[in-house]
Amino acid sequence: MTQRPALFSFLLGGIAAVGFAPLGWWPVTLGCLAAWMLLVHQAPTRKAALGRGWLFGFAHFAIGNNWIAKAFSYQDAMPHALGSVAPALLSLYLALFPMAAATVAWKLRRPVLDASYVLIFAAAWIATEYLRGTLLSGYPWNPLSEIWLPTPFAPLMAFIGTYAMSGIAILAAGALAGSWAKWWRLPAAVAMIGIAGFSSLTYNWYHPGGTRNAPRIRVVQPNAADEQRPRDDYAETNLQALVRLSGKPGPAPRLIVWPEGALRYLPESGYPPQYYAETPGTVRRRIATVLGPNDVVLTGGNALKFDAAGTVSTATNSIFAIDATARILGRYDKAHLVPFGEYLPARPLLSAIGLSRLVPGEFDFAPGHGPDGLDLPAFGRVGFQLCYEIIFSGEVVQSGHRPAFLFQPSNDSWYGYWGQAEHLAQARMRAxxxxxxxxxxxxxxxxxxxxxxxxIVASIPADTAGAIERPIPPAARPTLFARMGNAMAVLIGIILALAAFALRRLAR
Known part of the structure; x- marks a missing residue:
């Protein structure tokens, strides 16, 4: 392995991606991380450490983001051939963050791989992964902590959150890397068993109450792919499918939820007539026909914004709440927009060289005001996270307005299967x-x-039309992370770094 360290770093990074959904082979990821940490420690120069860190990250993110290639087939104004190289192009940037973590750990290493090296590596990983999730609008897709979802360690996210749990993954990998040193074996085993046991106890204690007499939620999946959007009858056929799958009223209040962009007709009144393919009142009344007196529909759709001349200047990607009287009870506008999907960065430059957004549209969407929600009769406060917004740890709940649950309408048809499974995994982490x-x-x-x-209480598989209806699961008490947010990542990172330097002083 040490004869071709650059190649092995690249291979280890790519293989490490199998720990994420849909495969979930987390022991493989930990083994790859352990071997890579050894390679970084053995790097003879800073340049070598930089290279081993960057190559690992490049392969790791290129495999984990392979689903992005499919997105380029949905917009004729964007070159489809670019999809074959898009994951690699994105990974050129994303690889900088593992490279930075590796370089910090290498710079502060000692001649023999010891606990302080692992602790510093974990602290550096927490810091760099947090930066990846915040810089340049952020892209925290597939945090390393996602590998813990199939394990008893997952409940620890309720205490320390996503980024700190990624640091725990580095600690676990470091324990494997140091397992050849005799003194590592017992402390590493005790630490891992202790954490797993604590997680299991937490899992049982954390169980929320029962669901008796709870209002019901009905999730509708029409299996309408994005390719249908250019068809003239898409808006009508999709609405018919959504209404047909919404079921019939029952004795309990129902909250019926439709996907992102489900409603292709404009539901709001007040626009110039030429913008309507169907009158908004008629659209809302058709929706209301499937609702009982206490039922509400939450649907994705669009709202238009006009300039002083009365022409459309922009639009919002929105969620509308519609009741049984065909009234709009409220609207949420997506705040964290997707670069290249909902807006084009540096539009004049990129448009001039023939690049457009990944999804059809003549103008960029306008952002909303951040995480928000609506108070709905019979259902309490509903928080909203529209599609991509759910991946941002610590940014999904409006401060001081904790909802009863979060609704995440999404359009994952252009993600590819890996992307769909990874998106679901990240929604579970926010829960x-x-x-x-x-x-x-x-x-x-x-x-x-x-x-x-x-x-997962219930689900509808990919590429399947259907609906699921269950009592709305109850919320648990606010977690430590819900109270502290990503201050927990900062705290854990500082503790790890201080522990590393304390061990060094003791060793002297």
Whole structure:
């Protein structure tokens, strides 16, 4: 392995991606990380450490983001051939963050791999992964902590959150890397068993209450792919499918949830007539026909904004709440927009060289005001996270307005299967962190009802039309992470760094 360290770093990074959904082979990821940490420690120069860190990250993110290639087939104004290289192009940037963590650990290493090296590596990984999730609008897709979802360690996210749990993964890998040193074996085993036991106890203690007499949630998945959007009858056929799958009223109030962009007709009144393919009042009344007196529909759709001349200047990617009287009870506008999907960075430059957004549209979307929600009769406060917004740890709940659950409509049809499974996994992580159920509705899958512990109560597979209806899972008490947010990542990172330097002083 040490004869070709650059090549092995590259291979280890690519193989490490199998720990994420849909495969979930987390022991493989830990083994790859352990071997890579050894390679970084053995690097003879800073340049070698930089290279081993960057090559690992490049392969790791290129494999984990392979689903992005499919997105380029949905917009004729964007070169389709670019999809074959897009994951690699993105990874040129993303690889800088593992490279930085590796370089910090190498710079502060000692001649023999010891506990202080692992602790510093873990602290540096926490810091760099947090930066990856915040710099340049952030891209925290597939945090390393996602590998813990199939394990008893997952409930620890309720205490320390996603980024700190990624540091725990580095600690676990470091324990493997140091297992050849005799003194590592007993402390590493005791630490891992202790953490697993604590997690299991937490899992049982954290169980929320029962669901008796709870209002019901009905998730609708019409299996309408994005390719249908250019068809003239898309808006009508999709609305018919959504209404047909919405079921019939029952004795309990129902919250019926439709996917992102489900409603292709404009539901709001007040626009110039030429913008309507169907009158908004008629659209809302058609929706209301499937509602009982206490039922509400939450649907994705668009709202238009006009300039002083009365022409459309921009639009919002929105969620509308519509009741049984065909009234709009409220609207949420997506705040964290997707670069290249909902807006084009440096539009004049990129448009001039023939690049457009990944999804059809003549102008960029306008952002909303951040995480928000609506108070709905019979259902309490519903928090909203529209599609991509759910991946941002610590940014999904409005401060001081904790909802009963989070609704995440999404359009994952252009993600590819790996992307759909990875998106679902990250929604489960937000549920654990916040102690809140998450309800996902997508047009082609994977739609799901997730409880406050991140467990999937019910789901609809990808590429399947259907609906699921269950009592709304109850929220748990606010978790430590819900109270502290990513201050926990900062705290854990500082503790790890201080522990590393304390061990060094003791060794002297």
């Amino acid at each position: 654990i962190e916040e102690g809140l159920p998450v309800i996902r509705a997508t047009p082609t899958g994977i739609s799901a009802i997730i409880d406050a512990q991140g467990r």
